[in-house]
Each structure stands twice: as C-alpha cells, then as structure tokens.
Amino acid sequence: MKRNLAPGSVIGVPGSGQLGRMFAIAARRMGYRVHTLSPDEDTPTRQVSDVEIRASYEDLDAVREFASRAGAVTFEFENVPAASIEACAALGPVHPRAEVLHVTQRRLREKTFLAKNGFPCAPFRRVRSSAELEPAPAGIGLPAVLKTAGFGHDGKGQRLVRTPQDLKPAWESIGAGEAVLERFVDFERELSVVAARDQEGRFEPFPVCLNTHSQHILDLTAAPAPIDPRIAARAIEISRGIPEAVDGAGVLCVEFFLARDGKLLVNEIAPRPHSSGYYTFDACVTSQFEQQLRAVCGLPLGSPEQMRPAAMANLLGDLWSGGEPLWRQAAAFPDVKLHLYGKLEARPGRKMGHLTALAHRVDEAKDRALAARASLARGERES
Ligand code: AMP
Numbered sequence: 001m002k003r004n005l006a007p008g009s010v011i012g013v014p015g016s017g018q019l020g021r022m023f024a025i026a027a028r029r030m031g032y033r034v035h036t037l038s039p040d041e042d043t044p045t046r047q048v049s050d051v052e053i054r055a056s057y058e059d060l061d062a063v064r065e066f067a068s069r070a071g072a073v074t075f076e077f078e079n080v081p082a083a084s085i086e087a088c089a090a091l092g093p094v095h096p097r098a099e100v101l102h103v104t105q106r107r108l109r110e111k112t113f114l115a116k117n118g119f120p121c122a123p124f125r126r127v128r129s130s131a132e133l134e135p136a137p138a139g140i141g142l143p144a145v146l147k148t149a150g151f152g153h154d155g156k157g158q159r160l161v162r163t164p165q166d167l168k169p170a171w172e173s174i175g176a177g178e179a180v181l182e183r184f185v186d187f188e189r190e191l192s193v194v195a196a197r198d199q200e201g202r203f204e205p206f207p208v209c210l211n212t213h214s215q216h217i218l219d220l221t222a223a224p225a226p227i228d229p230r231i232a233a234r235a236i237e238i239s240r241g242i243p244e245a246v247d248g249a250g251v252l253c254v255e256f257f258l259a260r261d262g263k264l265l266v267n268e269i270a271p272r273p274h275s276s277g278y279y280t281f282d283a284c285v286t287s288q289f290e291q292q293l294r295a296v297c298g299l300p301l302g303s304p305e306q307m308r309p310a311a312m313a314n315l316l317g318d319l320w321s322g323g324e325p326l327w328r329q330a331a332a333f334p335d336v337k338l339h340l341y342g343k344l345e346a347r348p349g350r351k352m353g354h355l356t357a358l359a360h361r362v363d364e365a366k367d368r369a370l371a372a373r374a375s376l377a378r379g380e381r382e383s
Contacts, residue, residue, distance in 0.1 A: 004298040005071040007031030010050075011296060012070030014057060014084070016043030018341040018351065019273050019289075020076035022281065024048045026289035032297070037066040044341040045076070057084050067091040074250060074296045075272055078104050079151070095199075095296045096271045100248040104271050108149040108180050114266055117245045119238060121266045122257070124182040133167050136181040146170045149178035156216075160184065185265055187257035191225055193239040194277035196291035196301050199249045203240050204291065206284060206304045208232040209276045211255070217349065221276045221312040222366045223283070227258070235264055242269060251292040253277060275314070275354075282337045282356045283310035308358045311365035313373045315353040320346035322378035329375035335359060336372040 005011070011027055013020045016038035024034040025048055034049040039056045046052040051069075055062030057080050067073055067088040074094070078101050085098045103113045114121045125136040126149070137144060146167070148157035159170035161181070171179060190213065195205035207224035208231075225232065239254040253274030255267045277288040286294075286302025294301050319325050330338055340353035357369035 005032075005296070009033070009071035009297065010035055010069055011293065012037070012066055012073040012088070013045065013049070013076055014038070014063075014066070014073070014080050014088075015076035016040050016045045016052075017076055018044050019275075020045030021048055021341060022278070022287075022339075023074070023076060023273065023289045023292060026281075026287055027293050030290070030293065032293065035066060035070055037063065042344065044343060047342045057081055060084065060087050063087045064091065072296050074292060075101065078271060093296075096243075096248040096250045096252075097246070100243075100246045100271045103246060104269050106150050107147055107268075108178065110269060111180060111182075113245075114242075114269075117241075119242065119266050120264060122183045122185050124180050127171070127179040127181055130168070130171070130176075133171055133181075134164070136167070137161075137164065140181060140183045143184040145182050145184055146174060147180050147182060148174050149180055185257045185267075186260050187265075188260050189225075189227070189258040190267075191227070191231075191235055191256045191258055191264075192221075192253055192274065192276040193235050193256070194251065194253045194274055194280065194288050195236070195239050195243075196251050196288070196295050196304070197243040197249055198295050198301050199298055201244070201247075202301060203243070204301045204304045205236045205239060206277060206280055206288065207306050208235050209279070211276050215349070217314065217316070217351070218275050219314055220366065220369065221279060222362050223279050223310055224306060224362060226362055231258065231262070231264065238264060238266065242266075250295045251277075251288050275351075276312075278339070278354055279310040279312045279356050280304070280306075281339070283308055283358060309360065309362040309365045311357050311359075311362065311369040313355045313357070313369040314351060315340075315355065315373065315376070316348070317346035317350035317352050318348045319352070319373075319376060321348070325376040326378060327376070330355060330372045332375070333357070333368060333372045336368060 010033045014037045021044040035051045036045045037053045063084045072093040073088045190211045209223040210225035212220040253270040257265045273288040281287040285305045335358045337356045359365035
C-alpha cells in the first residue's frame with residue numbers, strides 16, 4: 001500500500017528505545033507527529049514523541065487503536081509479534097513490510113534467506129536436538145560459533161566451540177534449544193553498510209563504516225571506513241541486493257565480516273536504522289532517521305553524502321559507576337556532539353548515549369571521539 005504522507009501526518013513507531021527517539025527527533029523536525037506504543041513508562045522515545053500508548057505489543061486492541069491513528073507505521077526494533085504487525089498492516093501502510101521483519105526476526109531464518117538468495121555468509125548448520133549437535137561440524141569445521149536460532153541480544157546466546165568436546169556444554173549454556181552452528185570467521189575487520197531504499201526501489205547507501213565491538217556491543221564506528229574502495233563498493237553492492245530480494249522500503253543495516261582473505265561475509269541484517277549509522281545525524285546531509293521517514297512517507301530520499309569524516313563512541317552505563325560523567329569535559333571538544341537517550345537509570349552495559357566526533361581525517365575523528373569519552377570518566381582529572 002503506497003501513500004504519500006505530508007508533514008503534519010502521524011507516524012506510528014512501536015518501541016521505546018533510542019532509535020525511536022532519534023527517529024522522532026528527525027520526524028518532528030520536519031513537522032510530522034510521532035505516536036509510540038510501548039509497555040514501559042517515560043521511555044527515550046516517549047520523551048520526544050507526541051503521544052505514547054502504554055500497552056504490551058501483544059495487546060491487539062491497543063495495537064489497532066495505535067495503528068488507526070497513524071498514517072503509516074515503522075519500526076525501531078524487529079521483534080514485534082507477527083500478529084501485531086498484521087493488525088497494523090490491515091489498517092494502513094507498514095514499512096518495512098511484515099515479510100521483511102519475519103525474515104530478520106530469527107537468526108536461522110535470516111541466515112537461510114541469505115544463503116538461499118546467494119548472499120555470501122559463513123557456512124552454518126541447523127541444530128534442533130542433541131542428536132543433530134554431534135554431526136553439525138561436518139562440512140563447517142571447527143572452531144565454530146554456536147548461536148541460538150532466535151536473536152540473543154549483543155552477543156548473548158552464543159558460544160565459541162573449539163573442539164567436539166565443547167559442543168554439548170556450549171549448547172546447554174545457550175539453553176539447549178534450536179541453534180545454528182556457524183563457522184568461526186577469522187575476520188580482519190567488521191564493517192557495516194547503512195542504506196535507504198524508497199518505495200520505488202531507489203537505493204541510497206551511506207559510506208561504509210568500520211566497527212569495533214567490545215564485549216559484543218558496538219563500541220566505536222568510524223566512517224568512511226579506511227578500506228580499499230573496491231571492498232567498499234562490493235559491500236554496497238551486496239547490501240543493495242538484500243532489500244531488493246524482499247522488496248523492502250525503509251532503512252537497513254548490513255553487518256559484514258571482512259575475512260583475512262579479503263572476502264566479505266554478511267553477519268547480520270537489521271531492517272531499520274542502526275547504531276553504526278548514528279554518525280549520519282551529525283555528519284551527513286540526510287541522517288538515517290530522516291531517510292527512514294522519507295521512505296515511509298513516500299518522499300524522495302535525501303542525499304546521504306558525508307560532509308566530514310566522523311567517529312561514534314558509545315556511552316555505556318559503566319561510565320556512571322563513579323557518579324555523573326563530567327559532561328563539561330566533553331563539551332570542551334568543539335567538534336564533538338553529545339547524544340544522551342534520557343534513560344533514567346544507568347546500569348553496566350546499558351546504552352545511555354554516544355558521542356560523535358567530526359574531523360578532517362577519519363583517524364583524527366576516532367582519536368577525538370575516544371579522547372572525549374575518556375574525559376567524561378571521573379578520576380584524577382576531577383578536583
Ligand atoms: P552476532 O550476535 O551474531 O552479531 O555476533 C556478535 C559478535 O560476535 C560479532 O560482531 C563478532 O564480533 C562475533 N562473531 C559472531 N559470529 C562470529 C563468527 N562466525 N566468527 C567470528 N566472530 C563472530
């Protein structure tokens with residue numbers, strides 16, 4: 001269902017996190033109204049949206065009430081129950097389409113989709129029972145990574161398997177349910193492509209990012225990735241094919257491993273804006289959130305051109321362990337932008353905000369983002 005939505009229209013976003021918040025900021029800046037649906041209270045999205053319906057995602061009456069007020073519905077996370085997505089789709093346009101969310105809701109489904117459609121990914125085997133566990137490494141080899149068939153968040157639900165003896169304890173530690181055994185990739189780098197696709201199929205990628213994870217959580221993104229332009233072009237071409245294969249409109253992120261032999265392997269797809277695209281808010285002509293809005297509203301996409309090299313450093317709740325971070329110190333970096341998500345309680349590992357540093361060279365941006373983050377920590381500098 002295609003519909004052009006003008007400013008003033010209501011966009012519905014189930015969810016309550018930082019991605020919804022940044023989407024709402026972009027949408028409200030362009031004069032749209034944002035309604036959210038979330039089981040929680042005083043959420044990052046709620047704080048900047050027009051209306052929040054407080055209800056569970058399974059409450060179909062509330063979902064229908066929410067969707068009936070929206071000109072279109074989009075998502076900030078993919079794990080909305082299928083019945084709720086269908087309830088929204090019965091009342092108006094939903095982007096990305098329910099089929100796209102269905103593919104990306106489960107790791108096994110996503111990997112099967114990638115392999116079937118010829119996108120490069122690490123070889124994997126499905127494991128449904130302990131009987132299927134033992135033969136699984138055949139054809140994949142060890143070491144391998146055993147992952148839950150659904151999505152564990154931020155590296156939860158996965159274990160490295162080095163020897164056949166590791167298989168059983170690894171499977172038990174991830175819950176002994178349906179799983180995927182995937183070849184361990186000796187990667188040189190992790191890259192991602194964030195891109196927008198409109199309802200007519202036009203595709204606008206942002207520059208490829210270089211990502212560094214810490215304890216399975218994205219820690220630092222640098223863009224544009226300082227890599228061979230041929231690898232960047234190949235990553236973009238692979239990324240273009242993915243939403244084409246499902247005819248999806250909106251923003252997507254494709255995460256890649258760049259293996260030591262130069263091969264690119266898709267690790268994961270997110271059918272929505274992504275933390276590795278936060279830098280676009282400050283560094284690109286059009287941010288990933290504005291692109292999502294444009295795609296959902298049937299507007300032409302904006303330019304994804306990057307105006308300055310940039311780096312994003314995540315701020316986790318750990319930074320609060322000694323008290324409130326020293327915001328003034330980070331503000332002393334004139335080319336660093338502070339983003340806080342409005343979360344009321346800081347817990348270790350919780351994503352509280354990020355910093356985006358701009359510079360003339362990407363390595364400079366990276367150093368600046370790290371220096372600004374280090375300056376926030378309470379320690380010797382405090383007097
Ligand atoms: P995932 O939850 O699948 O995105 O994995 C989280 C992180 O674990 C990735 O960003 C990688 O750093 C690491 N990882 C996951 N799968 C593999 C693999 N097959 N080989 C090597 N590292 C992996």
